[in-house]
Amino acid sequence: MKILVTGGTGFIGSHTVVELLDQNNDVVIIDNLCNSSESVIKNIEKISGKKVPFFNIDIRDKKALEELCTKNKFDCCIHFAGLKAVGESCQKPLEYYDNNINGTLVLLEVLKKYNCHNFVFSSSATVYGSPKSNPIDETFPKGTCTNPYGWTKSMIEQILIDLHNANPDWNIALLRYFNPIGAHKSGLIGENPNGIPNNLMPYITQVAVGQRKELNVFGNDYDTPDGTGVRDYIHVVDLAKGHVKALKVIKEKQGLKIYNLGTGHGYSVMQVLKTFEKVNNIKIPYKIKPRRPGDIAACYANPQKALKELGWKAQYTLEDMCRDSYNWEIHKKN
Ligand code: NAD
Numbered sequence: 589m590k591i592l593v594t595g596g597t598g599f600i601g602s603h604t605v606v607e608l609l610d611q612n613n614d615v616v617i618i619d620n621l622c623n624s625s626e627s628v629i630k631n632i633e634k635i636s637g638k639k640v641p642f643f644n645i646d647i648r649d650k651k652a653l654e655e656l657c658t659k660n661k662f663d664c665c666i667h668f669a670g671l672k673a674v675g676e677s678c679q680k681p682l683e684y685y686d687n688n689i690n691g692t693l694v695l696l697e698v699l700k701k702y703n704c705h706n707f708v709f710s711s712s713a714t715v716y717g718s719p720k721s722n723p724i725d726e727t728f729p730k731g732t733c734t735n736p737y738g739w740t741k742s743m744i745e746q747i748l749i750d751l752h753n754a755n756p757d758w759n760i761a762l763l764r765y766f767n768p769i770g771a772h773k774s775g776l777i778g779e780n781p782n783g784i785p786n787n788l789m790p791y792i793t794q795v796a797v798g799q800r801k802e803l804n805v806f807g808n809d810y811d812t813p814d815g816t817g818v819r820d821y822i823h824v825v826d827l828a829k830g831h832v833k834a835l836k837v838i839k840e841k842q843g844l845k846i847y848n849l850g851t852g853h854g855y856s857v858m859q860v861l862k863t864f865e866k867v868n869n870i871k872i873p874y875k876i877k878p879r880r881p882g883d884i885a886a887c888y889a890n891p892q893k894a895l896k897e898l899g900w901k902a903q904y905t906l907e908d909m910c911r912d913s914y915n916w917e918i919h920k921k922n
């Protein structure tokens with residue numbers, strides 16, 4: 589398949605491109621590099637041993653997209669491009685709605701014009717809001733998001749559902765990711781947050797290499813086994829492989845399908861911290877702090893639908909994720 593990957597130099601996009609190339613797909617990457625760097629391309633090429641065409645294009649740039657689609661006939665688009673910082677989205681809602689929603693609309697319009705009706709979208713478990721129970725399956729209702737970022741995911745899902753209802757020729761996979769961490773085992777690609785990380789794992793790895801003093805554990809009074817927040821952490825390589833499997837929806841023209849991509853296991857902040865210390869043989873200083881506004885106690889997936897229908901199941905353990913995240917942080921520093 590010839591696949592347009594938006595946001596392909598980012599964290600999840602770059603790992604997915606590696607897996608797509610491994611399965612002999614023809615990939616073209618576009619990214620405006622607002623949260624990644626062009627050097628990622630050379631590292632993808634090192635890992636895969638293949639050349640990948642890259643274009644510095646903003647998904648809101650209709651003219652550039654049209655030019656690209658005139659020169660390339662895409663079978664499918666996997667759409668990762670977007671802004672994703674929860675806190676920042678509360679400070680800059682208009683930027684988030686413009687980049688994520690307007691950007692997706694422009695992209696969809698161009699794809700429609702050039703008869704590419706196959707689309708895979710990076711959604712998030714955040715669309716479930718505060719779930720009534722765990723594990724969460726795809727029949728759970730979408731909830732109230734606590735930030736503009738979350739709303740962009742929820743709204744784009746609705747746009748894609750409406751698009752498919754209006755024209756069933758569209759084949760669309762909505763993939764709801766749980767908490768991606770880890771990195772490619774080569775240490776050549778991984779997550780590269782700007783400034784102070786918001787997410788748990790990049791914060792831990794920065795403490796591990798001495799870039800930050802200690803981890804702040806946001807709350808130890810939740811209704812969870814040890815009081816700290818529980819999440820479904822998934823290795824980014826497993827997540828990437830999930831995208832390759834999701835192409836089944838496109839190849840078999842299945843219409844619109846929704847899948848959770850998670851492991852089905854919930855781990856607490858303290859379990860992640862202790863596992864990280866054990867596998868990397870390193871001490872991570874931490875302090876208990878008040879709960880972070882907007883956080884929920886626990887969130888983990890029921891991933892059975894993806895197993896049954898796509899034949900996809902996460903393989904990597906929390907130990908693997910902690911080891912590969914640290915390995916990437918060390919490579920990044922050197
Ligand atoms: P990332 O920031 O590493 O990658 C996103 C890429 O999109 C970046 O390279 C950025 O430069 C690019 N981009 C942003 N706006 C663009 C625009 N207007 N035009 C072109 N390129 C643009 O983030 P990621 O973690 O790889 O996330 C990929 C997708 O998955 C995002 O849509 C994100 O919302 C979604 N997602 C991420 C997580 C997570 O925890 N990382 C969880 C659920 C969903």
Ligand code: WQD
Binds near residue numbers: 674738803804
């Ligand atoms: C995990 C746990 C924190 C940092 C976010 C987005 C979500 C999705 C993934 C994109 C929680 C605790 C964290 C720290 C801590 N992104 N924590 N100290 O909040 O589950 O999800 O990223 O779609 O939309 O909301 O992930 O990694 O921020 O937090 O104690 O310094 O770690 O309270 O329990 P979260 P996270």
